Amino acid sequence: MDNPLRPSRPIQVRIRAVNAANGWTAPSETGEWREIVARLALANTEVAEAIEVVRRRPLDHGHLAEELADVIIRLFDLGEGLGIEVLAEAAQGVNPAEAELIAVGVSDQTDATGLVVALGIIGARIARPIPAFTVPGGAPEVSALSHDIGAACLLTMELARHLGLDICDAVEAKIARNASRGYHHGGKAI
Secondary structure (H helix, E strand, O other): OOOOOOOOHHHHHHHHHHHHHOOOOOOOOOOOHHHHHHHHHHHHHHHHHHHHHHHOOOOOHHHHHHHHHHHHHHHHHHHHHOOOOOOOOHHHHOOHHHHHHHHHHOOOOOOHHHHHHHHHHHHHHHHOOHHHHHOOOOOOOHHHHHHHHHHHHHHHHHHHHHHOOOHHHHHHHHHHHHHOOOOOHHHOOO
16 A cells, blocks of 8 residues: 555654644553543544545545545544554554455445445444453553554555545645644534
């Protein structure tokens, strides 16, 4: 898979700086399990928003690119807080079957169901580490989190590529928009 956002660390640093300036924190160690699970859940809300875009017809490619950028931004921010370069080793984290399902899901862009399936695969990958936090005293190793976060980003990028979306431009535009939104925009707690 082509990886237009590698190296990810410079982009992650910019995202974390914008978010910090707007009052948003990020967990800094795996012991902050509630914060990590919350961030993974929030990344999945971005996937859900992308699904809502897909359900509306005709497909708004610009809006979908923005929602996919939001997925990557949330995961890059989490990675930066944890000291993970999200795309450093993530190429090993993509299951070829997942990538194939993404390709099949987008083969007919008039079929909303296929696109929803592709997005569901991304959402499942984002949620994959969550059960490890439910074990008493359990938290996945940073390397395991890195693996799953990176794979989710790569799958998101793969979906964008199949749809002909410029995910780099979408991420840059969203970073710029977020920088102009102000402190705790939307009145949200996290």
